Amino acid sequence: MIDDRxxxxxxxxxxxxxxxxxxxxLSHYLSQNSEAKTMHDQLxxxxxxxxxxxEAEPPPQLRHNILQAIRMKQEEKKQTPMxxxxxxxxxxMRNRFAYVxxxxxxxxxxxxxxxxxxxLERETQFDNRDLSGTLSTPPTKxxxxxVDRVDFAEAAIQGSMFIGRTGNSVLVELxxxxxxxxxVIAQFSEDEMRLTGFRHLQEGISGIAVSEGRxxxxxxxxxxxxxxxxxxxxxxxxxxLRIYSATGLLYEHRMNVINSR
Amino acid sequence: xxxxxxxxxxxxxxxxxxxxxxxxxxxYEKVMYNxxxxxxxxxxxxxxxxxxxxxxxxxxxxxxxxRKKFFSWLYRIVxxxxxxxxxxxxxxxxxxxxxxxxxxxxxxxxxxxxxxxxIEEALLDLPVDQRVVIILRxxxxxxxxxxxxxxxxxxxxxxxxxxxxxxxxxxxxxxxxLFQV
Numbered sequence: 001m002i003d004d005r006x007x008x009x010x011x012x013x014x015x016x017x018x019x020x021x022x023x024x025x026l027s028h029y030l031s032q033n034s035e036a037k038t039m040h041d042q043l044x045x046x047x048x049x050x051x052x053x054x055e056a057e058p059p060p061q062l063r064h065n066i067l068q069a070i071r072m073k074q075e076e077k078k079q080t081p082m083x084x085x086x087x088x089x090x091x092x093m094r095n096r097f098a099y100v101x102x103x104x105x106x107x108x109x110x111x112x113x114x115x116x117x118x119x120l121e122r123e124t125q126f127d128n129r130d131l132s133g134t135l136s137t138p139p140t141k142x143x144x145x146x147v148d149r150v151d152f153a154e155a156a157i158q159g160s161m162f163i164g165r166t167g168n169s170v171l172v173e174l175x176x177x178x179x180x181x182x183x184v185i186a187q188f189s190e191d192e193m194r195l196t197g198f199r200h201l202q203e204g205i206s207g208i209a210v211s212e213g214r215x216x217x218x219x220x221x222x223x224x225x226x227x228x229x230x231x232x233x234x235x236x237x238x239x240x241l242r243i244y245s246a247t248g249l250l251y252e253h254r255m256n257v258i259n260s261r
Numbered sequence: 262x263x264x265x266x267x268x269x270x271x272x273x274x275x276x277x278x279x280x281x282x283x284x285x286x287x288x289y290e291k292v293m294y295n296x297x298x299x300x301x302x303x304x305x306x307x308x309x310x311x312x313x314x315x316x317x318x319x320x321x322x323x324x325x326x327x328r329k330k331f332f333s334w335l336y337r338i339v340x341x342x343x344x345x346x347x348x349x350x351x352x353x354x355x356x357x358x359x360x361x362x363x364x365x366x367x368x369x370x371x372x373x374x375x376x377x378x379x380i381e382e383a384l385l386d387l388p389v390d391q392r393v394v395i396i397l398r399x400x401x402x403x404x405x406x407x408x409x410x411x412x413x414x415x416x417x418x419x420x421x422x423x424x425x426x427x428x429x430x431x432x433x434x435x436x437x438x439l440f441q442v
Contacts, residue, residue: 011424015398017405045440046431050399053377058294062308066286066315067279073319074279 002036010036014043141226144171147257154250156180157243163257169196170229170257172239177222183244185216186227192237193257197228229257267331274322286315289332292401293339299396300343301350302385310342317342329410336403336411340393347389376439383433391426398423 002010009026012018018026030037144164151160159176170193176184188195190213198208198215201224208217215227231237236257243251270288273281293314298307317338318325325334384392393412397403408423409416434440 007424008420011420011427015405042431042440043427046427046434047399049376049380049434049439050395053380053400055291055295055400056298056304056307058291058311059304059308062294062311063286063290065308066290066312067283069312069316070279070282070286070319073316 002033002039006033006036007039010040010043013040014047141171141173144169148255150253150255152251152253154243156245157182157250161241161253161255163239163255165257168231170231170236172227172229172257174225174227174241175223176219176225176243178219178245180245181218181220182250183216183218184225185214185242185244187214187240187242188229189213189237190232192232192235193229193239194232195227196230197226199226199228200224201226268327271322271325271331274319282319285318285331289335290315292332293335296336296339296396296401297343299384299400300340300389300393301346302381306346307343310339310346314338314342330407333403333407333410336397336401336407337413340397340411344389344393379434379437379439383430383437383439386433387426387429391422391429394419394423395426395430 006026006029009018009022009029013023013026030040141162141164144166146162147165147170148163149160152158157176157178159174162171162173162175164171164173172186174184174186176182195210195215198210198217200208200217208215210216217225219225229237239255239257241251241253241255242249267285267288270281270284274285290311294307294311297310297314298304301307301310314335318335325331384395387395390412394408397408397411403411405416405419408419412419414422431440435442
């Protein structure tokens with residue numbers, strides 16, 4: 001019979017975790033207890049057998065995959081708004097400054113929401129008021145001198161983009177015919193141009209969304225849209241048009257709206 | 262595994278140096294992969310576990326408790342991830358098609374000696390908590406204290422689990438003809 005203490009000493013001996021004194025004591029004990037000696041030898045044999053098992057080699061691409069995933073996480077982190085990062089930090093209750101994060105996150109959230117509401121209000125009001133304020137004459141296509149035109153015909157869509165100018169005002173006339181619902185995104189630099197109006201020449205507006213440097217709306221069937229811009233500087237600006245279907249990008253075109261005054 | 266060096270690397274990581282994290286991956290990728298593959302016995306799962314563990318470490322590095330050794334923390338994450346995989350397997354795979362039948366497919370990366378294979382098979386027949394302590398002790402040479410942190414159990418419990426695991430493993434190896442009674 002081997003008691004718990006000696007059993008523990010035997011195991012610790014196998015693991016090389018005995019002090020010299022304990023090792024000497026155990027050696028003496030083993031020399032007088034054949035059952036304990038047998039257990040010791042069996043465990044040693046097992047330990048030696050386990051040491052025969054070779055290490056496995058990780059797949060060669062594993063490190064690359066890990067680092068790639070980390071880079072993506074780092075990018076996501078950079079793109080995560082400050083408010084989310086503060087809120088996440090606040091949730092880490094092991095952090096002794098959690099309450100500071102919560103407070104700061106609350107203030108930032110308040111400011112951010114106010115900014116969004118004010119901005120939304122300003123953006124949704126641009127249409128009629130800005131047009132009348134920036135265009136001295138009613139904006140009809142005939143008032144605009146043609147600058148450029150591009151036609152496109154892809155599998156599911158066809159149409160054209162006309163660009164005209166009068167003074168510092170630019171008209172982008174987009175004619176689109178699509179069998180299925182598509183999404184049109186027009187992007188521009190707010191430093192170069194200012195969106196002053198949007199008009200859907202058929203019926204209503206198909207879910208238009210306006211944000212900084214970007215107009216987007218949905219289309220199905222044949223429709224015509226007018227986007228009005230004002231130059232901010234003397235050089236005009238670049239307009240980037242993209243049309244997406246449910247499966248991905250259908251058409252893309254960049255056009256320089258040159259200021260020809 | 263020098264903890265001093267780990268501390269320095271971690272400080273650099275926390276300053277946003279991604280190449281420092283690469284150093285950690287380089288240093289621990291193989292041992293963590295080996296820990297995982299011994300527990301789950303599937304190379305794809307082991308690779309996923311290793312990758313997920315490093316991502317978790319990256320995301321939680323600012324919360325790393327410096328009173329613990331870094332590698333113990335990493336082992337703990339890998340072991341937990343591995344146990345989660347086994348739990349999911351148990352939920353999705355019927356009992357008669359459990360880990361042994363899915364995991365024991367021959368793998369060229371392993372030593373093909375019969376004895377080694379017998380040991381690996383016997384390891385898979387151990388209850389998973391016993392398997393983990395055998396792996397940590399015999400393949401990774403962790404101290405009782407580190408094992409205690411990794412498996413979240415007292416040192417006393419770790420020692421008794423290790424003893425039970427050794428006894429059972431020996432019996433299993435006798436059954437496979439590797440050891441004599």
